[in-house]
Amino acid sequence: MASHTIRVLLCKTTMESHDRGVRFLATKLRDAGMEVIYLNFLEPVEVVDTAIEEDVDVIGLSSSVEGHVAVLEAVTSQLQTRGHRRVLVLVGGVIPEEDIAPLQAMGVQGVFGPGSYVSDIIQFIHDHVPARV
Amino acid sequence: MAEKTDKIAEHEVVQMFDPAFLEETQRLEARWREDFNKIASRFGVDPATYQTYSHSGLPLKPVYFPQDVAHIAYEDIGSPGIFPYTRGLLAAQYQFMPWANQPVMGYGLPEETRERMDYLRSQGMTGYFGKTFYNLVYDLVSHEGVDPDHPAAKGRVGQCGMAVYSRRDMARLFDGLDLTQMNVVHITGYETIPVFAHYLAYAAQRGVPWSKLSGNTMNWYYQSAYCGMTTFPPQAGVDLAVELIQFCNDEMPHWNTLNLFGYGMEEAGATAVEEVAFSVAAGLDYARACMAQGLEPDNFLPRFGFQIAQANDFFEEIAKVRALRRMWAKSCKALGASKPSAMHVRIHTHTSGVELTAQQPLNNLVRTTLHAFGAALAGTQAMEVSAYDEALAIPTEASHTQALRVQQIIQEETNIAAVADPLGGSYYLEALTSQVEEAAGVLLAEVERLGGYRHAHEFIRDRIETSAQRWRDQIDAHERIVVGMNQYVTDEVQKVEKFKVSVGSEEEAVRRLHNLRADRDESRWKAAMVQVDDAVARFAHGENDHRMIPAMVAASQADATTGELMAVLKRHLGWRSPV
Numbered sequence: 001m002a003s004h005t006i007r008v009l010l011c012k013t014t015m016e017s018h019d020r021g022v023r024f025l026a027t028k029l030r031d032a033g034m035e036v037i038y039l040n041f042l043e044p045v046e047v048v049d050t051a052i053e054e055d056v057d058v059i060g061l062s063s064s065v066e067g068h069v070a071v072l073e074a075v076t077s078q079l080q081t082r083g084h085r086r087v088l089v090l091v092g093g094v095i096p097e098e099d100i101a102p103l104q105a106m107g108v109q110g111v112f113g114p115g116s117y118v119s120d121i122i123q124f125i126h127d128h129v130p131a132r133v
Numbered sequence: 134m135a136e137k138t139d140k141i142a143e144h145e146v147v148q149m150f151d152p153a154f155l156e157e158t159q160r161l162e163a164r165w166r167e168d169f170n171k172i173a174s175r176f177g178v179d180p181a182t183y184q185t186y187s188h189s190g191l192p193l194k195p196v197y198f199p200q201d202v203a204h205i206a207y208e209d210i211g212s213p214g215i216f217p218y219t220r221g222l223l224a225a226q227y228q229f230m231p232w233a234n235q236p237v238m239g240y241g242l243p244e245e246t247r248e249r250m251d252y253l254r255s256q257g258m259t260g261y262f263g264k265t266f267y268n269l270v271y272d273l274v275s276h277e278g279v280d281p282d283h284p285a286a287k288g289r290v291g292q293c294g295m296a297v298y299s300r301r302d303m304a305r306l307f308d309g310l311d312l313t314q315m316n317v318v319h320i321t322g323y324e325t326i327p328v329f330a331h332y333l334a335y336a337a338q339r340g341v342p343w344s345k346l347s348g349n350t351m352n353w354y355y356q357s358a359y360c361g362m363t364t365f366p367p368q369a370g371v372d373l374a375v376e377l378i379q380f381c382n383d384e385m386p387h388w389n390t391l392n393l394f395g396y397g398m399e400e401a402g403a404t405a406v407e408e409v410a411f412s413v414a415a416g417l418d419y420a421r422a423c424m425a426q427g428l429e430p431d432n433f434l435p436r437f438g439f440q441i442a443q444a445n446d447f448f449e450e451i452a453k454v455r456a457l458r459r460m461w462a463k464s465c466k467a468l469g470a471s472k473p474s475a476m477h478v479r480i481h482t483h484t485s486g487v488e489l490t491a492q493q494p495l496n497n498l499v500r501t502t503l504h505a506f507g508a509a510l511a512g513t514q515a516m517e518v519s520a521y522d523e524a525l526a527i528p529t530e531a532s533h534t535q536a537l538r539v540q541q542i543i544q545e546e547t548n549i550a551a552v553a554d555p556l557g558g559s560y561y562l563e564a565l566t567s568q569v570e571e572a573a574g575v576l577l578a579e580v581e582r583l584g585g586y587r588h589a590h591e592f593i594r595d596r597i598e599t600s601a602q603r604w605r606d607q608i609d610a611h612e613r614i615v616v617g618m619n620q621y622v623t624d625e626v627q628k629v630e631k632f633k634v635s636v637g638s639e640e641e642a643v644r645r646l647h648n649l650r651a652d653r654d655e656s657r658w659k660a661a662m663v664q665v666d667d668a669v670a671r672f673a674h675g676e677n678d679h680r681m682i683p684a685m686v687a688a689s690q691a692d693a694t695t696g697e698l699m700a701v702l703k704r705h706l707g708w709r710s711p712v
Contacts, residue, residue, distance in 0.1 A: 013285070015276040015322050017361035020401050020487065020601050027602060040362040042277065042285045065273055066634070070288025094491075096526065096631060114491035114524045115618045117609065 004132050006125060008058040009051050011039040013067070021093065022062035028118040034125070044074035051079070051087060057129045064093040069102065076107040088128050092116065149207050150199050158199045169195055188446035189404035191568045197560035205567050209459060213512075213553045214473075217462035219455050219566065221512045222477045226553035231544045232508075233260040233515035235481060236537055237320065239270035239295040240527050241638045243305035246295040249533065256534050257541060260316055260515075264347070268318040268481075268517060269306075270294040276322035278364060278699030281642040290639035293527065294320070297328075298642075298695045299649055303335035312341045317348035318481075323364035325350050326377060327698035330685035337690065347387040349438060352377055353394045355415045358590040359597045360401045364699075367587040369673075369706040375422045376672065380682045382433050389479075390436045391419060395457075396483040399442035402601025405453040406569055410576035411586070411593055412439060413460050418586035420468055430468050434475035443504040443511070444485040450504075451556060452565035454480065454511035460570055460577075481515040482508035489523045493617030494629050497521035502539050509549050510556055516540055522629055529632045646694065653692035661691040665701050673705035 010026050012019055026036045037054050041047050051059050059075065061068060068091055079087055091103060092112040100111050110124050150158075170180035185193045194201070213221035236258065238249050250267055260266035272294035274286040280298055281290045290296050297306060307317075321328045329350050333343055354370025357363030365373065378390040395403075395412040403411065416437060423433050441457065443450050462476040470476050484504035489497040498521045505518045518536040520528035528536065543549060556562045576596070583589040607613035614620045665688045668680040685698055 012361075013273070013277070013289075014362045015273065015278075015364075017322075017356070017397065018400075019361055023598060024602055024605050027598075042279075065289075065293035067273060067287075067289035067292055074287075094525065096633075115615075119609075 006034045006058065006129055007037070007054060007056040008034050008060060008125070009037045009039060009047070009054060009056040010060045010062065011041055011047050011050075012062045013071070014040045014042050016063065016065055018064035018093070019062065021064075022060070025060070025062075025092070025118055025121065029122065029125075032122050044071045045078065047071070047075050048078040048082065048084075052082065052084060056087065058088045058090060058125055060090045060092060062093045063091065063095070066094075068093070068095060069099055072103060072108055073106055080107075086130060088125065090121070090124070092121075148203070149205070150203050155200050155203055162198045162200065165196065187405070187449040187565070187568075188444070189406040189449060189569070189572070191406070191449070191565070191572060193565075197564055199560060201560050201564040202567075205563060209567075210557065210563060216466070216473070216476065217459040218473075218477060219459045220554040220557045222458070222473075222479070222514075226512055227509075227544075227550035228553070230261060231259075231550055232482075232513050232540075233266050233316075234258045234537060234540050235260070235266045235268045235318070235515040235517050236533060237268045237270055237483075237517050238533075239272070239320070240293075240632070241291040241296065241634045242641060243295055243297050243302050245291075245635065245638065246297075247306055249530065252530060253533060253537060256537055258537055264314050264316050266316045266318070266515065268320065270320040271322075271324070271328060272296050274298070275324055275328070275695050278322070278324050278327075278696060278703060280694050280696030281639070281646055283696060288639075290642045291634045296638065296642040297331075298646065299692060300331045300334045300338065300689045301645075301649060301692065303331050304338070307335065312336055312339060313345045315347075317346075319348065319350055321351050323354065323370075324695050324699050325352050326373060326682060326685060326702070327689075327695045329377065330682065330689045330698065331695070333682075333686045334689035337686070343385050344387070346385060347389075349389040349392055350377060351394070352391045353397075355418070355586060356394055356397050358415075358586070358593040359398050359403070359411070364703060364708075365706050366708060367590060371419065371422045371587055372672070373702075373706070374419055375426055376677070376679070376681060378419075378423055378433055378436070379426060379428060379679070381436065382428055388436065389438045390433070391416075391438065392481075393437065393439045396440045396442040398597060399444060399485060400487050401597050402599075402604060403597045404600050405444070405446065405449050406572040407576060407596055407600060408442065409453055409457045409460060409569060410573035410580070411597075412441070412457065413464055413573070414577050414580040414586040414589070414593075416461065417464055417468070417581075420465070421585070424468070430465065430470040431472045431475045434465055434468075434470050435472065435477070438479045438481060440481045440483055441513075442485045443482050443508040443513075445488050445500070445504075447503060447507050448556075448562060448565060449569065450507050451511040452562055452569045454478075454508070454513065455554075455557075455562075455566045456570040456573060459566070460573060480513045481517065482511075482513040483517045484508065484519045486519050486523050489519055489521075490615060490618045491524040492622070493627050494521050494525060495627055496617050497523060498535065498539070501536065502543075505539050506543055506547075506549075509543050512554055522631065525629070526631045527634070529630055531630065532632075649692055649694070658688070658691045658693060661688040662693060662697065662701070664688070665693070665698065666705075669701050669705045 029036050039050050089108045090110040095111050173180045214224035239246050272291050273289040274281050319328050352374045381388045381390045393412045393416050395408040398408045458478045461478045465476040484501045501518050518539045520532035520536040522532045580589045664684045668684040672681045
């Protein structure tokens with residue numbers, strides 16, 4: 001479990017208006033003592049750039065309208081090539097069951113579907129974000 | 134036919150009950166209260182503190198009496214078809230024509246969406262006067278205002294909407310259909326005008342005069358107040374919306390120009406009260422902007438429409454619709470409207486999506502049936518019923534059809550069409566209608582105090598977000614039960630078939646785009662784009678000569694794409710980086 005203040009980048013594509021859940025999550029993560037950066041992005045590279053600039057521990061992508069596999073493929077591979085393998089990558093929203101295995105294979109560690117509890121997400125983050133040296 | 138101005142509205146206030154009668158019913162209520170309190174005590178509940186609330190937080194009584202509605206002016210309840218239209222817009226409700234079936238459709242390539250359009254039509258999907266209503270949603274790529282070969286489009290082509298980006302795609306969608314016998318709703322994001330231009334260019338190609346087209350544009354630049362991001366700052370959004378309204382005012386008398394999107398507010402978290410207040414506030418802001426351009430309320434207001442949610446608090450959601458009709462009518466009258474149709478709230482109901490669950494998805498059929506039934510009792514004009522797999526994916530053909538069947542069963546089997554406003558006169562419903570109206574009035578006044586909707590985005594977002602949080606906090610605290618999600622949970626997973634956009638449609642859409650660019654007349658396209666750029670630049674710099682929409686249509690005729698047209702709009706009207 002991390003001893004520092006955990007920094008989380010929550011993100012959603014610009015024109016995806018289904019942001020009720022992720023905004024709720026942002027508030028609750030903040031209330032749980034984390035620092036939350038919220039990003040609307042057009043291209044995956046913006047997510048990676050922001051994650052690196054903001055030195056985040058966690059990237060949480062919200063998607064209710066498909067397209068998440070392509071985005072996460074780009075995000076995880078760019079994190080790898082740019083040497084940021086320790087960032088915890090999570091996805092939430094409407095994520096079809098059959099996507100879960102491929103997402104995990106590319107390094108997405110947590111998948112939180114409709115109805116997920118924030119308390120579970122907070123616990124997951126605490127359990128998976130390594131302490132900083 | 135010229136519309137009559139309502140004379141009845143000018144009458145003096147009529148009291149519904151005489152004082153002696155009310156004395157008697159108050160005695161009855163005192164007697165009931167004693168009995169009720171005894172029962173409460175037996176359940177260990179202190180009657181002095183016992184209180185229930187509507188989902189909006191309005192205090193409710195356990196039962197209602199005549200004295201609860203005695204303060205309401207009878208004219209405010211009135212009669213269907215008479216100002217302020219609380220009981221319905223017209224003297225007849227569903228007696229001669231039921232509400233229009235208007236399911237949302239859109240996925241994959243245009244031909245694939247067309248298949249669903251034809252299929253649902255074959256299953257009895259019916260609009261007004263024999264016309265078919267096609268409620269079509271554009272995909273995320275179009276919503277982003279880019280083309281399918283843009284790096285941001287990867288994985289999103291034909292998802293959550295159809296891959297339609299040009300006049301040629303319109304042909305793939307509509308060829309063979311009589312454009313004058315249908316009503317097309319173009320569900321776009323901020324790419325309203327480019328998509329509208331494609332549709333007009335396509336109609337021109339078919340030789341159909343624009344004045345014979347009917348349908349809707351979203352024109353909902355105001356939605357950035359409560360969800361997502363926006364392509365344009367609020368003032369630019371209002372300007373763009375008014376430009377389209379003005380164009381239709383002159384050219385397209387049957388076109389519905391503005392969709393006041395209460396549904397989106399509700400989905401983002403708004404309560405019934407907030408949905409009413411902020412929908413009216415948005416409508417008023419846009420109406421005043423139109424008037425500032427010299428448009429007459431009686432001319433443009435009849436083409437405004439409302440898209441309203443029908444959510445879980447059964448009676449409050451009905452009261453909401455009735456309160457909205459009354460508030461909007463009075464607000465429009467105050468603006469100077471005199472024709473009934475300029476004061477009418479024409480409603481497209483969208484049954485709530487946010488109340489549906491991924492867990493035990495078949496439960497959603499019950500929920501949507503209750504929502505749709507409530508909307509019918511409230512007297513809606515058109516309806517989209519969410520499919521039971523709403524929380525999982527785009528609807529399959531089977532779930533889409535099932536959602537249509539929900540409407541058809543209510544229309545055909547319940548005898549609901551026989552009587553208009555069947556809950557009108559219910560002490561509870563009339564009291565609740567007034568409660569919603571009063572509470573919404575307070576919120577509306579606050580938005581107006583802030584300078585009107587376009588200046589109140591922060592206030593509106595804060596209110597809606599706070600309501601969304603309260604909703605979820607209540608679920609997490611088990612104060613609000615969601616069957617199958619936080620109560621009556623099972624480990625058994627209800628398997629339903631899930632829709633997937635066909636593999637290969639993304640590649641095909643990109644291939645089509647490249648073909649379009651390769652074989653269009655390059656010099657004609659370039660010349661048309663120069664005209665668009667010039668018209669938009671003038672529009673953006675206060676020299677509007679109303680050439681923007683015609684220039685966009687001409688560009689679409691020269692095979693310009695949505696992404697290309699949006700790029701021009703963004704360049705001149707989009708957000709600037711802070712200096």
